[in-house]
Amino acid sequence: xxxxxxxxxxxxxxxxxxxxxxxxxxxxxxxxxxxxxxxxxxxxxxxxxxxxxxxxxxxxxxxxxxxxxxxxxxxxxxxxxxxxxxxxxxxxxxxxxxxxxxxxxxxxxxxxxxxxxxxxxxxxxxxxxxxxxxxxxxxxxxxxxxxxxxxxxxxxxxxxxxxxxxxxxxxxxxxxxxxxxxxxxxxxxxxxxxxxxxxxxxxxxxxxxxxx
Amino acid sequence: xxxxxxxxxxxxxxxxxxxxxxxxxxxxxxxxxxxxxxxxxxxxxxxxxxxxxxxxxxxxxxxxxxxxxxxxxxxxxxxxxxxxxxxxxxxxxxxxxxxxxxxxxxxxxxxxxxxxxxxxxxxxxxxxxxxxxxxxxxxxxxxxxxxxxxxxxxxxxxxxxxxxxxxxxxxxxxxxxxxxxxxxxxxxxxxxxxxxxxxxxxxxxxxxxxxxxxxxxxxxxxxxxxxxxxxxxxxxxxxxxxxxxxxxxxxxxxxxxxxxxxxxxxxxxxxxxxxxxxxxxxxxxxxxxxxxxxxxxxxxxxxxxxxxxxxxxxxxxxxxxxxxxxxxxxxxxxxxxxxxxxxxxxxxxxxxxxxxxxxxxxxxxxxxxxxxxxxxxxxxxxxxxxxxxxxxxxxxxxxxxxxxxxxxxxxxxxxxxxxxxxxxxxxxxxxxxxxxxxxxxxxxxxxxxxxxxxxxxxxxxxxxxxxxxxxxxxxxx
Ligand code: SF4
Numbered sequence: 001x002x003x004x005x006x007x008x009x010x011x012x013x014x015x016x017x018x019x020x021x022x023x024x025x026x027x028x029x030x031x032x033x034x035x036x037x038x039x040x041x042x043x044x045x046x047x048x049x050x051x052x053x054x055x056x057x058x059x060x061x062x063x064x065x066x067x068x069x070x071x072x073x074x075x076x077x078x079x080x081x082x083x084x085x086x087x088x089x090x091x092x093x094x095x096x097x098x099x100x101x102x103x104x105x106x107x108x109x110x111x112x113x114x115x116x117x118x119x120x121x122x123x124x125x126x127x128x129x130x131x132x133x134x135x136x137x138x139x140x141x142x143x144x145x146x147x148x149x150x151x152x153x154x155x156x157x158x159x160x161x162x163x164x165x166x167x168x169x170x171x172x173x174x175x176x177x178x179x180x181x182x183x184x185x186x187x188x189x190x191x192x193x194x195x196x197x198x199x200x201x202x203x204x205x206x207x208x209x210x211x212x
Numbered sequence: 213x214x215x216x217x218x219x220x221x222x223x224x225x226x227x228x229x230x231x232x233x234x235x236x237x238x239x240x241x242x243x244x245x246x247x248x249x250x251x252x253x254x255x256x257x258x259x260x261x262x263x264x265x266x267x268x269x270x271x272x273x274x275x276x277x278x279x280x281x282x283x284x285x286x287x288x289x290x291x292x293x294x295x296x297x298x299x300x301x302x303x304x305x306x307x308x309x310x311x312x313x314x315x316x317x318x319x320x321x322x323x324x325x326x327x328x329x330x331x332x333x334x335x336x337x338x339x340x341x342x343x344x345x346x347x348x349x350x351x352x353x354x355x356x357x358x359x360x361x362x363x364x365x366x367x368x369x370x371x372x373x374x375x376x377x378x379x380x381x382x383x384x385x386x387x388x389x390x391x392x393x394x395x396x397x398x399x400x401x402x403x404x405x406x407x408x409x410x411x412x413x414x415x416x417x418x419x420x421x422x423x424x425x426x427x428x429x430x431x432x433x434x435x436x437x438x439x440x441x442x443x444x445x446x447x448x449x450x451x452x453x454x455x456x457x458x459x460x461x462x463x464x465x466x467x468x469x470x471x472x473x474x475x476x477x478x479x480x481x482x483x484x485x486x487x488x489x490x491x492x493x494x495x496x497x498x499x500x501x502x503x504x505x506x507x508x509x510x511x512x513x514x515x516x517x518x519x520x521x522x523x524x525x526x527x528x529x530x531x532x533x534x535x536x537x538x539x540x541x542x543x544x545x546x547x548x549x550x551x552x553x554x555x556x557x558x559x560x561x562x563x564x565x566x567x568x569x570x571x572x573x574x575x576x577x578x579x580x581x582x583x584x585x586x587x588x589x590x591x592x593x594x595x596x597x598x599x600x601x602x603x604x605x606x607x608x609x610x611x612x613x614x615x616x617x618x619x620x621x622x623x624x625x626x627x628x629x630x631x632x633x634x635x636x637x638x639x640x641x642x643x644x645x646x647x648x649x650x651x652x653x654x655x656x657x658x659x660x661x662x663x664x665x666x667x668x669x670x671x672x673x674x675x676x677x678x679x680x681x682x683x684x685x686x687x688x689x
Contacts, residue, residue, distance in 0.1 A: 016535070017528065017532050018407060018506070018507045018532070020507075020642075020644045022642065022644040022645070022646060022647050023644065023645055023646065026646055026650065027623050027624060027625050027647075028624070028625070030249065030625070031277070031292040031293060031295070031296050031625070032292070034252065034255075045645070045646045045650050045651075046645075050632060050650075050651060074528075075408060075528075076406075076407055076408040076411075076441070076507075079407060079408065079441065080343065080438075080642060080644060081342075081343050081623075081642075082341055082342055082343040082357040082358060082359055083249070083359075084252065084341075084359035084360035084361060085252075085360075087359070102408050102411060104408075104411075104441065105377075105411060105412065105441070105443055106343055106356075106357050106358065106359055109358075109359065109362065110359035110360070110361065110362075113359065113361035113362065114361065123528070161375060162234055163232075163234045163235070163236050163375060166234065174361070174362075174365050174373055175260070175262075175364065175365055175368055175369070177373075178238065178365065178368075178369050178371060178373070179369075181229065181230055181238060181371075184229055184230050184238075185229055185238075185240075185369060185370070185371055188229040188240055189240065189370070192240060196226075196335075196475070197468060197471070198333075198464035198468040198469070198471055198472035198475075199242055199333070199335075199336065200268070201243075201268060201269070201331065201462055202462055202463065202464050202465055202468070203462065204329075204461035204462055
């Protein structure tokens with residue numbers, strides 16, 4: 001994963017609460033391999049009308065929106081389904097940061113695992129940023145060292161767990177980190193199996209298969 | 213003596229392999245379920261050429277994409293859907309992982325199958341790439357949904373990095389009135405605290421009303437923890453739990469089961485344990501509840517009216533209500549019981565267990581549904597059981613389709629969809645925009661309430677309908 005320090009880019013405002021992961025990527029697109037690029041599915045049903053025509057006035061269809069790397073939205077962003085595809089859709093569309101007053105827990109950890117920063121601001125500050133951006137993409141800076149988001153004269157602090165901050169700053173990957181602990185895991189697994197012998201699955205007798 | 217400890221902390225501590233300087237814990241995972249959507253994770257493993265660390269603790273389940281009209285993968289018309297099912301078979305086979313596949317007599321929705329098979333047990337840490345993994349907490353385990361990167365991590369290491377959440381307790385005091393279900397408890401607390409009200413928390417459900425719930429009702433309640441933003445939901449194991457687990461196919465056997473029970477009996481929150489947040493509900497205040505909007509927090513007792521945004525003092529709430537009413541095609545101030553429906557769906561990991569099907573059948577028995585609809589049992593074993601009890605006849609005679617088990621119309625991945633603009637009374641868990649299909653309008657409620665909506669053609673209070681006693685119908689349960 002690419003390390004991140006400061007993102008200076010364009011930001012887009014998505015002034016809605018509860019933008020859940022079903023909206024970020026509708027389920028029907030999730031059988032596609034990642035190689036097709038998930039950006040085309042981002043917020044698909046919000047940005048198209050019932051006939052499947054793109055809504056010209058939707059922010060992501062603004063001619064400048066393709067360059068945007070930051071999205072600002074309202075509370076409970078990414079709630080719901082654990083589908084990491086919601087993060088893939090944002091990342092494949094070029095986003096590196098989402099700013100909102102709160103995030104679904106699973107979405108936030110999926111985001112960090114893909115180098116997408118979930119920046120938490122207060123409700124008031126989110127409203128300020130949304131107002132400053134308005135209905136067109138606008139210049140925005142997200143500083144992961146200083147933990148600030150700025151649009152023009154509006155500059156507000158954001159929060160992020162220190163663990164996630166370190167991970168994003170360094171572009172670390174969990175599997176690599178964990179492999180340093182291989183011996184500790186093996187020791188634990190051994191002791192655990194002795195202490196809780198019943199926790200190992202007891203495969204059913206063949207006769208029981210098919211009985212509930 | 214050690215300090216008073218919560219149920220959550222007892223289970224968490226038993227699984228801590230390592231704690232990093234920054235306070236993150238590396239947790240041991242007892243059970244890992246994978247489904248068709250886990251293909252991203254298997255691909256990540258493949259890129260690194262890593263094996264599955266503990267295939268014996270990993271279980272594959274085909275549920276999200278399975279057809280509900282027939283059990284033959286060859287008959288799946290959409291090649292992409294077929295390939296999702298086939299990839300799961302391939303990946304599990306390649307890594308030596310047990311698969312409950314499409315044609316297995318034990319197949320079902322992962323969160324129905326795990327408990328039913330006895331794979332889910334108290335005191336475990338369990339994960340699955342699915343947010344409703346919280347369901348398994350009904351047994352007193354820590355169970356939560358994870359994303360594909362984390363699935364890959366668990367496959368590779370049988371562990372997961374987690375920051376310890378705060379712990380809240382939701383206590384439901386007193387006894388639930390007749391006809392009030394776990395679904396109503398869940399929708400009530402979520403409406404009160406908000407869809408992100410439990411964000412950052414593990415939830416323990418406690419109190420007299422919770423203790424009185426059957427194992428299946430507890431599963432429904434814990435299932436919906438995520439809809440209030442909770443990381444997981446759990447209930448301390450008790451005799452109800454042990455009785456359920458005894459003689460399940462994958463439960464510990466003989467002496468091991470007794471040892472397990474002795475340990476499981478220690479899994480409760482000590483009397484003086486402190487919680488980061490305490491919420492108390494009175495069971496007597498809980499009514500049959502339905503959602504009217506596009507978030508599970510937009511729920512109200514059935515005898516209420518759709519809110520009027522003009523009357524809401526909080527501008528953010530008013531804005532959200534206006535948006536929800538527009539999507540749902542509802543009028544401010546309209547009585548909930550005046551909302552007519554186009555379709556019903558009885559299914560999903562929330563409410564498609566045998567008790568759910570019995571509750572719906574008791575309302576439908578002897579009636580015709582005024583709208584089309586579908587019943588998809590939570591597992592193939594539930595389906596078999598329902599057929600043995602004659603419930604399938606009640607649904608079919610009412611005019612509903614009796615389908616095979618799968619996620620089906622809960623998420624529509626297999627093609628079972630609600631048409632755009634149609635309004636569906638549903639036993640599922642999410643009323644999000646487009647969840648049951650683009651433009652679909654979903655009202656969440658309990659199985660008996662869905663049946664009541666089917667019989668009347670509109671949202672209805674099940675307490676005002678005659679309910680047939682299933683024993684009268686000759687149903688053996
Ligand atoms: S039934 Fe619905 S909520 Fe449950 S696992 Fe399947 S898709 Fe997810």
